[in-house]
Amino acid sequence: MKGEPDWVIWNGTMGILDMVAIGRTEGRQGFLAEPYDVVGPFSLDELETGGRIAFGECLVMSRQRWQQDQVDLRMAAREKRQAYVMRAAFSGDETAHREALELPIGGLLETVQINAAFRRLAKTAHPDAGGSDAEYHRISEARDALLERLGTMV
Numbered sequence: 001m002k003g004e005p006d007w008v009i010w011n012g013t014m015g016i017l018d019m020v021a022i023g024r025t026e027g028r029q030g031f032l033a034e035p036y037d038v039v040g041p042f043s044l045d046e047l048e049t050g051g052r053i054a055f056g057e058c059l060v061m062s063r064q065r066w067q068q069d070q071v072d073l074r075m076a077a078r079e080k081r082q083a084y085v086m087r088a089a090f091s092g093d094e095t096a097h098r099e100a101l102e103l104p105i106g107g108l109l110e111t112v113q114i115n116a117a118f119r120r121l122a123k124t125a126h127p128d129a130g131g132s133d134a135e136y137h138r139i140s141e142a143r144d145a146l147l148e149r150l151g152t153m154v
Contacts, residue, residue: 012077100142
């Protein structure tokens, strides 16, 4: 178990996928070899029987376990990175646009959600339906801004 890089280390948040060896051991506790020697201590028994252990944002797993789990792990990491980007890039304007369309303040939006919210509100906001020019203009601007942010044309 110790010496050769027989284990996969995965950190989807940081985009790390590498082969790693078990470094030093203390009884049935292990640490990874350099440059990942900060990962540890972890249970060697858990790694051997389960084929995978989690250590913070890192997963250490057998090659076989990586082959089985990689699609799901990559998708989960992508979703997590997208959510982080959305939170980091959120501006007060976007919050106001979401509020105008009565959309959730957090999370990813899809084109269909934005358009559905606009259509629902437009039924009462349009001047011909008893609403006002100002209200219809406000929700139209909100829709356009959110769709532009997604890179979708109206």
